[in-house]
Amino acid sequence: MSGRLYALGTGPGASDLITVRAARIIAKLDVLYAPAGRKGGDSLALSIVREYLSETTEIRTCHFPMSADNDEKAVVWDETAAALTHEVEQGKQVGFITLGDSMLFSTWVFLLARIGNPEWLEIVPGVTSFAAIASRAQLPLAMEQQSLAVMSCTASHQALSEALRAHDCVVLMKVYGRFAQIKALLQHLGIIQHSVLMAEATLPGEQCWRNLEEVPDDQKLPYFSTILVNKQWRG
Numbered sequence: 001m002s003g004r005l006y007a008l009g010t011g012p013g014a015s016d017l018i019t020v021r022a023a024r025i026i027a028k029l030d031v032l033y034a035p036a037g038r039k040g041g042d043s044l045a046l047s048i049v050r051e052y053l054s055e056t057t058e059i060r061t062c063h064f065p066m067s068a069d070n071d072e073k074a075v076v077w078d079e080t081a082a083a084l085t086h087e088v089e090q091g092k093q094v095g096f097i098t099l100g101d102s103m104l105f106s107t108w109v110f111l112l113a114r115i116g117n118p119e120w121l122e123i124v125p126g127v128t129s130f131a132a133i134a135s136r137a138q139l140p141l142a143m144e145q146q147s148l149a150v151m152s153c154t155a156s157h158q159a160l161s162e163a164l165r166a167h168d169c170v171v172l173m174k175v176y177g178r179f180a181q182i183k184a185l186l187q188h189l190g191i192i193q194h195s196v197l198m199a200e201a202t203l204p205g206e207q208c209w210r211n212l213e214e215v216p217d218d219q220k221l222p223y224f225s226t227i228l229v230n231k232q233w234r235g
């Protein structure tokens with residue numbers, strides 16, 4: 001069999017929110033690359049897919065530094081893209097898993113930029129975290145003529161403010177470490193009562209705050225925390 005590479009979205013956390021297609025592919029992999037948050041640490045993505053893995057699949061956990069140094073990060077992306085390509089050239093069925101969907105705010109996209117679009121590559125979509133959060137919080141994303149923006153809270157204050165003014169619904173990802181500033185912005189724009197904060201959606205530690213005014217500025221939040229704003233919904 002000729003080698004293939006599959007980029008697979010695992011979904012937001014619950015292992016039964018992975019697609020049937022991804023689970024079937026995972027079951028026949030020779031090698032699986034799983035990103036871990038810390039060097040030598042556990043991979044949440046791996047824990048999600050573990051039940052679908054064959055005993056013969058080799059696991060390679062990889063760590064992508066979060067440093068501000070782009071050169072340091074580029075070295076790891078170059079090495080990982082080269083390693084994936086090399087495994088495929090050896091005729092292996094290779095998987096690379098990412099949380100949620102692999103085409104949204106994902107390290108996979110840096111690898112894709114290096115690998116290109118060879119015929120041996122297949123990207124399998126996953127349920128994004130914000131789709132899962134909308135469902136869990138029963139807060140719709142957008143309807144009819146409404147608009148939806150997906151922003152990272154690492155964006156500038158001005159960009160976030162403009163998106164929140166312009167769109168009916170805004171997903172604010174990467175709230176971790178920035179909650180106080182985002183809360184102040186939502187208060188300033190008078191839309192805090194239209195906002196829901198969710199941490200670890202669909203995971204055992206899932207938490208949902210519907211009244212953000214009551215959430216202390218220094219509330220400890222996990223990395224997997226997202227705010228959904230829908231100015232139009234009167235649920």
Ligand SMILES: C[S@@+](CC[C@H](N)C(=O)[O-])C[C@H]1O[C@@H](n2cnc3c(N)ncnc32)[C@H](O)[C@@H]1O
Binds near residue numbers: 103106127128
């Ligand atoms: C690097 S991005 C990954 C996004 C992912 N590719 C997706 O499709 O949702 C990480 C951010 O996604 C959001 N996130 C991912 N999983 C989440 C979850 N289970 N609950 C809440 N937010 C989540 C958080 O905002 C987190 O900071």
